[in-house]
Amino acid sequence: MNLDEIIQATKEQMPHSRWEHTLRVRDTALQLAEKHKLSLPKVEIAAILHDYAKFWSDEQLISWIKKYKLPSDLLQYNKELWHGPVGAEVARQKWKILDEEICNAICYHTTGRPAMSLIEKVIFLADYIEPARNFPGLDEVRHLAEKNLDQAILQSLDNTLTFLISRGQKVYPLTLLTRNYYLELVTNKAE
Numbered sequence: 001m002n003l004d005e006i007i008q009a010t011k012e013q014m015p016h017s018r019w020e021h022t023l024r025v026r027d028t029a030l031q032l033a034e035k036h037k038l039s040l041p042k043v044e045i046a047a048i049l050h051d052y053a054k055f056w057s058d059e060q061l062i063s064w065i066k067k068y069k070l071p072s073d074l075l076q077y078n079k080e081l082w083h084g085p086v087g088a089e090v091a092r093q094k095w096k097i098l099d100e101e102i103c104n105a106i107c108y109h110t111t112g113r114p115a116m117s118l119i120e121k122v123i124f125l126a127d128y129i130e131p132a133r134n135f136p137g138l139d140e141v142r143h144l145a146e147k148n149l150d151q152a153i154l155q156s157l158d159n160t161l162t163f164l165i166s167r168g169q170k171v172y173p174l175t176l177l178t179r180n181y182y183l184e185l186v187t188n189k190a191e
């Protein structure tokens, strides 16, 4: 597995603007990784691959979810939730990446999950705070991410849930479980 080859193939899966987002996620993730003494090459691969399947057709995403027995409940929720788990499967099947931390960081970058590893947290947050993002409440999450990753994750999930509810959209149960987990973690630590 060669990083240049992965970069070239990833670039070909998406429009240029999405590739630029990917590069900003990589840079943001590497900054966080350095601060938290994480393996930079692992973080870089996860960041490059995180949106690999974002522009795949519904048919292609559905066929991977079925073929590789990814959670079938995904199909009852927003299509936006499919590209993470499928991207992780691409990492395994196409790029032979067997490092579970890298695959999980790709898999859970949209929903998060309870008790994420440091690399999962870094990819999850870098995707949310990269410099060109512009969500309501983003400055607070950027600020929190400098001091406490768990608080930043909680705030970003609260923002996402508020956004989904305001648009009348379904919430994927894992998104909610993740939010509740980090709420408890942050609250108990503060006591």
Ligand code: DGI
Pocket: 051, 054, 077, 078, 080, 081, 109, 110, 111, 127, 160, 164, 169, 170, 171, 172, 173, 175, 176
């Ligand atoms: O792929 P990106 O745009 O870089 O970012 P992402 O993978 O975090 O996807 C964000 C989208 O996913 C955003 O529009 C909100 C949506 N999303 C996150 N959690 C849920 C969700 N959508 C639904 N319907 N339900 C969720 O639980």
Ligand code: FE
Pocket: 050, 051, 054, 083, 084, 109, 110
């Ligand atoms: Fe994504």
Ligand code: FE
Pocket: 021, 025, 050, 051, 127
């Ligand atoms: Fe992304």
